[in-house]
Amino acid sequence: MASSSELKSAALMDQMKLHLASDAGKDLVKKIGLVYQINIAPKKIGFNEEIYVVDLKKGEVTKGPYEGGKPDATFSFTDQDFFKVATGKMNPQIAFMRGAMKVKGSLSAAQKFTPDIFPKPSKM
Template structure:
């Protein structure tokens, strides 16, 4: 597996910190689902790096989900994930264009919105 630096890595690090805040704890209570997100550096299906966003426990971990099946699995190219997570691309548009693939519960997937990500700090 290629050990490439993904732009998404920083976003997941910020998410870990965000989930420890009061706003993050509210999200955990409100959503209560587990997502696995696979990020491909260039092309979906190649050299993917997996992250688990556990909105039951309020954790973000690198690697595949090991507690059974996640509620939904998303697959993105690195650049497309950043666009969706920062609100620059609507998740439905990403899905229709094939920039985002979803497996699992569609109702769970619909709760996965840019709102769950920390907002970038304005300078």
């Protein structure tokens, strides 16, 4: 297996890293201050997942499980569904109700996880 990701969502995570380094990203950290773990599966939730941590306390995105205790909320998605939610093409509540998104941890923390925290895809 290649060490680089084959997930569409991996590019979003890279954009998120850059976004969090910007002023808008720093405002987000001040506003939200929570840690999210995101498990993204190529096809089926729970299988061959790539794990990312979006740390909105420190303002960073890392690959691999969260190591500072428990994240405030953990999400599981397929690559396609995560991409849709993060780019605003699918409402997170609808994704949750359809089972396209699974959530563990604090529901109030989970509700702050919206497409707004992601940088808008750059028009190329």
